[in-house]
Amino acid sequence: MTPEDRYPGPDPHHAGRHPQQDLDVLPYGSYFEPNPPQEHPDSAAGAGEPTGLPGGQDATQSGYGGARYLEQHWPVAGHPMPTAYPVFQASEHREPAAEDPPTIELGPPISEDDLYVAGYPQPAADPGPVGPLYVVGDVHGYLDELLHALHQQGLVDAEGHWSAGRARIWFLGDFTDRGPDGIGVIDLVMQLAAEAAAAGGYCRALMGNHELLFLGAHRYGDEPVQSTAGTASFRAAWLLNGGQQHDLERLQGHHISWLKRLPAIALEDGHLLLHSDTTAYLEFGASIAEVNDAVHGLLADEGADEWWDAFRRFTKRFAFRGPGGPMAAGELLATFGGHRVVHGHSPIPYLTGEAGNDSGERPYVPGPYIYADELAVAMDGGVTMEGRLLVARLPVD
Structure with missing residues (x-):
């Protein structure tokens, strides 16, 4: 039994001020799928799966703890920018990085040859000292909010171009779905990767579970896959979890190549960077290289079934919450290295329990959430539920 099994999330909560229910997502770390054409053979036994979901849907259960909730996207036009709350500012006593990693090497997102063909400036010849390290939480298609948050931290200029010199940025995954412009987000991150390299810094990204879902919807469409809720498809699950048809229509070959090359896990300045707050990464290898090679090979x-299994594993959540959280985080750190896990995936209002209140007020997210005996930092500010899109400098104190 894993820590996720032992410490389930809060009771389901559907109250809120949004009357729409078009994005029912992530009950207990899982994704909704259509009912199978015939009764699931385990339905009589219950199999631990919820029933009575809206629209006759079943929920694909991962068996891991978490909160069932509805995440609603803001209207495409007219919604407020996330400026009501103070932007996280790095304190003046940040410690510098221990060593200078390669900074003109672009890493997984894009190759140097790609940059020159695209006409981007070449990387700086003299790397110089390493710059500060930043992480970005789940974006989910909210391009305007992303540009706003990056500009507030001084990482891009008013036109959205890199202005951070030798700074380093890691995006923690989930670029698409739910929000209005997922492809625009991907294009921006690819652009910043090139511009940062030219300035002697870098911009890199992790693969989130929504990247797997998005790629699966493109590659396998309505092809049946076997899930615990019966026969489903990537496209059905993608649409039910905020998939935007215009993103799929705008997806091009260079986007696909970039997304498929993203690593699942990384280590920077003693911070173990993950998308999902789960121990499922241990199932893919005993080192960072093994995990990333396994995902890329898959x-x-x-x-389709193997892709679906990987997607489901990376959809698990809440491993670091509750009494067993420090043990789960410590296991990952002992295996992959580092002294603190930094992740996205699970919105901070659900980790703190604030999303379970009935006030109907916008969640208060002052910044990254440190928990699990200070072994974990959560970076999903809940932009899809009227929280914030977080950009923070590491280390977070």
Whole structure:
């Protein structure tokens, strides 16, 4: 039994001020799928799966603890920018990085040859000292909010171009779905990767579970996959979890190549960077290189069912919450290195329990959330539920 099994999330909560219910997502770390054409053979036994979901839907259960909730996207036009709350500012006593990693090497997101073909400036010849390290939480298609948050931290200029010199940025995944412009977000991150390299810094990104879902919807469409709720498809699950048809229509080959090359896990300045707050990464390897190779190999060679299994594993959540949280975080750190886990995936209002109140007020997210005996930092500010899109400098104190 894993820590996720032992410490389930809060009771389901559907109250709120949004009358729409078009994005029912993530009950207990899982994704909704259509009912199978026939009764699931385990339905009589219950199998631990919820019933009576809206629209006759079933929920694909991962068996891991979490909160069932509705995440609603803001209207495309007219919604407020997330400026009502103070932007997290790095304190003046930040410690510098211990060593200078390669800074003109672009890493997984894009190759140097790609940059020159695209006409971007070449990387700086003299790397110089390493710059500060930043992380960005789940974006989910909210391009305007992302530009606003990056500009507030001085990382981009008013036109959205890199202005941070030798700074380093890691995006923690989930670029698409729910928000209005997922492809625009991907294009921006690719652009910043090139511009940062030219300035002697870098901009890199992790693969989130929504990247797997998005790629699966493109590659496998309505092809049946076997899930615990019965036969489903990537496209059905993607649409029910905020998939935007215009993003799929705008998806191009260079987007696909970039997304498939993203690492699942990384280590920077003693921070173990993950998308999902789960121990499922341990199931893919005993080192960072093994995990990333396993995920890349799966995306290159395996079929729909294998993709679906990987997607489900990376959808698990809340491993670091509750009494067993420090143990789960410590296991990852002992295996992959580092002294603190930094993740996205689970919105901070659900980790803190604030999303379970009935006030109907916008969640208060002052900044990254440190928990699990200070072994974990959560970076999903809940932009899809009227929280904030977080950009923070590491280390967070």
